[in-house]
Amino acid sequence: MNETVRVLRWLFWMVTAALWMRLLYQSIRVQRWAWRLRQPTSIEYAKLPDDLNPECVCVFDQEGTPCVAGWLFPVIAVPASAFEKLTARQWRWLLRHEGEHLRLHDTVVVLLQNIVRAFLWWNPFAHALVEEYARAREEACDAAAVGEGRDHTDYADFLLAWADRSTPQFDGVMAIAYSRPAKRLKVRLVALMEARGVRKKLGALFVLGCFVFAVVAPLIAASFGVATAAAQEPVKTKADDGRMYTRAYKVAPDFLSMGATSSDPFAAGKAATTAVIGKTARELLEDRGIPFPEGASALYNPAASQLIVRHHKGALDQIEAIVDRLNKRTPLVHFQCKLIQADGYFETHGDILKPDEAKELWRQVSQKKGIDLATLPSTTGKLGAEAIAEVAQEVFPEKITEANIKHALKLIGPSIKLNANSAVNGKALVLAQVDLGVDPDGSHPWLPQKGDKPDWNRVEFYTASAQAELASGETLVMHLRTSKKHITVLITAEALNPTGQKAISFESTATMLPSGAGIDLPDKAANEWSQRVYRVPQGFPDDKPPMEVLKAAGISFEKNASAVLRDGKITVRNTKPNHELIEMWLGAVKKRVVVSVKAVEMKEDFLELMKEWVPPLPDAPKPAVVTDPTLLLPAASPPAGEILRQFTTAAIFSADQFETVMKKIAVTPVKLEILRLDGKSKKYMLPDTMGGLEATVESTMGADGNTIELIITVDGVHRSISTGVTIWDGQTVVLGAQPSDHLTRFLFITANMVEEEKKK
Template sequence: MSPENVFFLNFGLHSLAFGFLGWLILRCLIRDALRRSVTAMMAILFSVGGPWLVSSLTPWDEGSGTLALATLHQTLDTDWRIVIRPEITPAVSPDMAMHHVSKFVWRADRWMPELKWTLWSGVAALLLRHLWQTSRIVVWTRGLRKPVQEELESIPKALRGKPLAVFHHAGTPCVVGWFRPLIAVPASSFGTLTARQWHWLVRHEEEHLRGRDTLVSWLHECARAVLWWNPFVHALIESHARSREEICDAAAVGEAGENKDYAEFLLSWVRTSHPMAGVMPMAQSRPAQRLRGRLKALVEARPVRHRLGVNFVLACTAGAVVGPLLIASVGLVVPSASVAAQPIKSASTPGENSSLFTRTYTVSPNILSAPSNPANRVTPSEFLESKGVSFPENAMAIFQTDTSRLVVTNTLANLEKTRQVLTDASVIQPQVYFVTRFIQADRFFGIHGAVLDSQSAAALIANVSQKAGVDLLGVPRITTKMGQQAVVEVGHVNPANPEQRVGIRQELMSSKADDGKVFIETKYSLGLESGEALIPSKFSPPKDWSRVNMYTSHGKVELASGETLVQHLQVGGKQMTLLISAIALLPDGTEASHFDRVANVLWPVQVGKDIPYLPGAAPTEPKTAPKAPNKKVFLSVVVADVPGVSQLAANLSLEGKDKAELDRLLGVLDPHRIGQFWVTGVLTDAQFSLVMRALAQQQGVAVVALPASVENGKEAVFQLPQNLGGQSFAVTPGVWADGYSIDLNVVPPSLDLSSEKAVSSAVTIWSGQTLVLGGYLTEVKDQGRLIFVTATLIEETGKATK
């Protein structure tokens, strides 16, 4: 293959690599509009000019010996390029190997002209189209005129010196021109726009002028024409344009907080499309994604930085240096005849396979637990040996529970086998979602200790709810992990005797069982004052604790997902039937059919670099990540008063399974508890966004956001504003060693100010998930309050943990 063809292929490969790297950084790391615009611009520049820079960093000569694709190795200290040569066996001579290379080169050279012709044809067609649009804009710009005196008098005085131009046909205000750009407005705007709208319009377009966006857009179209085959360049150009529009929108609104009115002003222009393609209109309906992003940013009142910041500039500088060096490790080169004919060094030289290296794996904290009992852990060596990994002399394995890291010293072959074993074994176990109801009546229902399937339990509840003199009540729902105890408390505890209380306490312990089931142990405690025949709607502290009677019920059973345990409890002259259901819950908040490991939800096993093992030295933990006790949690609390709870799910416009799932999460507000808020479910990020959109569509909804950052194990207290009652509630996060699971101990607010502690729930969620609590505010059962608690792990740098 000729050097020209090699350079041609390398250019495309490197351009794709630069574009993908920039797109990935934008999608995963950058949120601010100003920083997104700068990052997108840098990525576009490197996608165009980076391949020439990379070609000067890498020896792409034929004698280098590199044949095909090279990739990154595990460490910067080794050669990243993988040398691929023709396989030479005793039956194949070097001359035959060279024949295979020549055959490959001959075939590649045959299809290279067609590939080049296709690429250059696309470039020529798009450049001609760009040139045609440019000429049309020049002609159209010459037809613009300056505003007359009467038109100037109709706009605010502060705007009369701005570079305004007028056109007479229907259209949207825009910026036009490259070296001396103007703000072009339709003649119909004069006398129809208010002073505030004129200020919005001019501030928006002046930000475009300040950023020279018309010239940048023209250059972007040139880059789009040259790199039309690179999808990442198209995405980067769109991301830059969207970021610039968000910056201009923020400049137009300023600090006045008129986002909603300004958004309606933009929408009024969307109906009038601009007739001239290539200009920068203030608002347009296409691409729709850009318009939706702008409106979403306005509704959410996203702040926009005025300066990039020193850390960001340093990061960009480092990326501009390191990025080309990384991408230079990827390329294509055809070896010369002398290089191709050289014998290949064997990978099995004497003593090489016996060398030991130390490698660190970040794994699930429960990976060493026995399937039937999470508390029964095996040693790391026993676990790996049971999976076929051998341990020669001086080989070892150490598991560090505080950081969930497995440090293994072994040969490279066994280390690679260990990685595969950990990947196969690191699957996520479903959480257990407990739903408890109790029937208060003159008789028991069902058989004590019986297990009902989902249909039988639903039929029993439907039958009971229609009977007179029967109360169907509920206990706060809760999620927990295998091997973790879940506790739900409602009421008040005797300060002198913690075992005595007025109210409800439920203890649930779950562990893995066989055949996709879960083994649960239940303990239900109920405290009532003497003479109370029914459970009150609110628990008040007793005047005399000696008059408090305690009633308890215990149970042990294996349940499949969706099955219900029946327990009986005699409470004075009343018979109480407890229905305890266990449901397998996946990380995305949906229900699973069994409690077996979720094979399609794999743990992201992270592999560290290999360190040569020195005899007599024990492996140590790399100091690359904070331990779980040192991590922080960002808590975002959103409180919403909903006048029509029953209409909320309807506003989501969902059908089938999705609607049933959201009904389960939002429609479980138990009406017998007024002013107390219980855990109703867990939402993923996508589900939470869906619910917030539904709240925004509903009239009369009051929404308040209360963010806070708290250290692991520390309590965060949130104070509701006075218009929502002014109560306070506490959230205490506990971070697991796995790096993404969080225990949330939640004490929600209560409208009953005399209640010492209305509800206390300990719930396990994944980082980024949202815990939902709900309750009714009044006897009118449709007036409810929803509390959303989102917990996200943040690193020492302040970035969210993915």
């Protein structure tokens, strides 16, 4: 393949050079001929029309066709015989036609086109474009020659008379009529017979199309190529001194299996097969064009999601780019749900609104009277996982017992179940189900207010569902019919990357850049042998020979190399570079999730304070705080005050936002408690003054190695509420309880990834 590409490259440049030389010869020949033309005599001048400028007219004595010649100071060249044959009317046609060529500098344009065509001699599309331009150019000059008159037929006969003369003509001149190619002349005559109009300026669509083609075509062409052996060689940089270096990269847990979670190398009976599930790290990199000469190696350590490579610096830079691409992850989905209660519906059920359309609709309805608006808590989740946004009030029967509180509990308010899956063209397929409990006797049926006494027996339920493919930022419209006013539901889905900023689409990916450090290992060290002793990490399998375990991880053992497991230690004899790999692989640090919980109690409206305190991230949505304070009003006449102290998700803060909140709390009269974990029950106990509830937080590291899965359960007197949420390292989940006794209570649950301490 290398030889074929080399031959084609030489053929291309040889043909191109020959065509350029031919074009240069023709241009010089035509220019010299144009300079040698004589000026018309006084008798010849007298035969030219007085109303036209004859200054650019030159004469040649041999037979030929009138033309424009010369790219430097071009002139109109006419045969001497034309002064005896042409009438004043025909002179006007000729001079107007050729004068239009001069005015548009067509000789220079044609020269540039021929240069491009010589370079693109292999491209039929380029030749077709040049021919189309030549045809259009002649039609425009014909239109200028005829003007607004109706003598198209006579002018066509005039052109045919010149084309009929089979006199030789210079290549590179622009003749008024030429029989080759005949198709071009035929098209010109048809245009004259039909009296087609000519645009004075280029059309906007044509200019836009040319611009798009000029930008897109090179990008498309650059996406194709031939992978040759030379292209697979490591890139040689100035820093590439021929030595071997070892570098560790941070990768995702599914690096080898590309989607399946890798097993723990220290799990009993699994270490020997970890590296051979699917492809090894070396095979994966070789498939992407990275060669591995003698002394180079690559191994993957799932315990710390680490790729350890020994190679030249040029290849290490290539591998870093490959790891960067493989570390990309699909964005999260941020849902924002809004409800409009009015006498009629807005838009159509199932419609999809653009961001500007949804914003304008919300602005219009907010200015009208008799319309109730509500914004539900925002929620963020992963593609394929269900999310729930709800603001519901509990309604209890007249007599509460331990039996009926679990089975006969009813809710008033909206509850929206949301699920988003990947779709084509960067969109997400959003499935939504809206459930609504209403009190038909209340002044605000979908939300009890103070003083309302909803009848448990009269609570009604309504439901509606819809699905649509939404681009990031688009809004799905749903209609929900109730016994009183109708409800329009607006569901907006946005793509977010790990930093909380908006992503381009649901196909776009957020990159976890690889981190690595190089260790200088000269090539001569590859031949130096040594014996080292390593402490066996916890979980290292003892039912398989240690050499087999290390080989499965990707560490080479040549002749005379060995590994012996004895008394909790591994004695290895190998080369120094392999010892470096073994130390990095055995010494990898595993991470775990650490959770801290803080409780806050205050008399002020903490939701409103948070909206004032917390600045939104750049290009990021505001925290998922309930923006309508009335949605948090307690149900009227609750049976017990303890039941009000139920906690639901109120916001998710980044580390910077939470730091801002804590600084504001430090100077605000609040009660702040840092909750301690009960080692026996594994629960966080709230003080009795804050309700005395128990909170359980289950935390696990996400499958991608970058997110944290939290399941938070707060046990109440009669029932418990469980909240599931996916967050990034260092983020804080805020749970808020319904205000009671003029107090607002919040839980701040922060999760961080920390490295596990090595056991000595």
